[in-house]
Amino acid sequence: MAMDFLALSESRYSVRGYQARPVPDELLDRVLESARLAPSAVNKQPWKFVVVRSEEAKNRLRTCYDREWFATAPAYIVVCGDHSTSWKRPADGKDHCDIDVAIATEHITLSAASLGLGTCWVCNFDAVACKAMLGLSDSWEPCVIIPIGFPATDSVPSKSRKDLSEIVSYI
Numbered sequence: 001m002a003m004d005f006l007a008l009s010e011s012r013y014s015v016r017g018y019q020a021r022p023v024p025d026e027l028l029d030r031v032l033e034s035a036r037l038a039p040s041a042v043n044k045q046p047w048k049f050v051v052v053r054s055e056e057a058k059n060r061l062r063t064c065y066d067r068e069w070f071a072t073a074p075a076y077i078v079v080c081g082d083h084s085t086s087w088k089r090p091a092d093g094k095d096h097c098d099i100d101v102a103i104a105t106e107h108i109t110l111s112a113a114s115l116g117l118g119t120c121w122v123c124n125f126d127a128v129a130c131k132a133m134l135g136l137s138d139s140w141e142p143c144v145i146i147p148i149g150f151p152a153t154d155s156v157p158s159k160s161r162k163d164l165s166e167i168v169s170y171i
């Protein structure tokens, strides 16, 4: 039976340790398709998804975020946003690129979780080095790196969250 959305939300957590076995193409394709279907402001789709899975590219990407656990991932998806095509709100010029990219990224993490794959949002990386490594032109920003793979067998969720009563108001 399909996992309901609340159960899926509960099952996704930041996986910081992976098995070496590669992500099957069929699963990767499904994850990428779910990113493609994400909504974006004025449907601009100001994104691209770079799958990093050759040994050479993985080694270069790992220098942008030098953590032991990060290096265990068998593949990465770098979610890139294009500030030249993203929607800017006329009233105040607000650039919606980050919002669009975040939605697509969360589609990736939830879709991966539904397939038994682990992921972790990573933003604390060297974006300048990553941009150069990917050869991105000026308007493009590497916004998030998502390591993706089967969770290590000793990987455990640690989800702590504020109580609903602290964050919801009814007016």
Ligand SMILES: Cc1cc2nc3c(=O)[nH]c(=O)nc-3n(C[C@H](O)[C@H](O)[C@H](O)COP(=O)(O)O)c2cc1C
Residues within 6 Å of the ligand: 012, 013, 014, 015, 120, 121, 122, 123, 124, 125, 157, 158, 159, 160
């Ligand atoms: C925008 C964003 C950036 C993040 N960057 C990092 C990061 O650079 N490194 C890391 O280990 N985790 C990173 N995380 C993961 C968060 O620490 C994690 O989602 C949060 O602690 C909640 O835990 P959970 O994902 O297991 O539910 C990031 C999460 C988000 C949403």
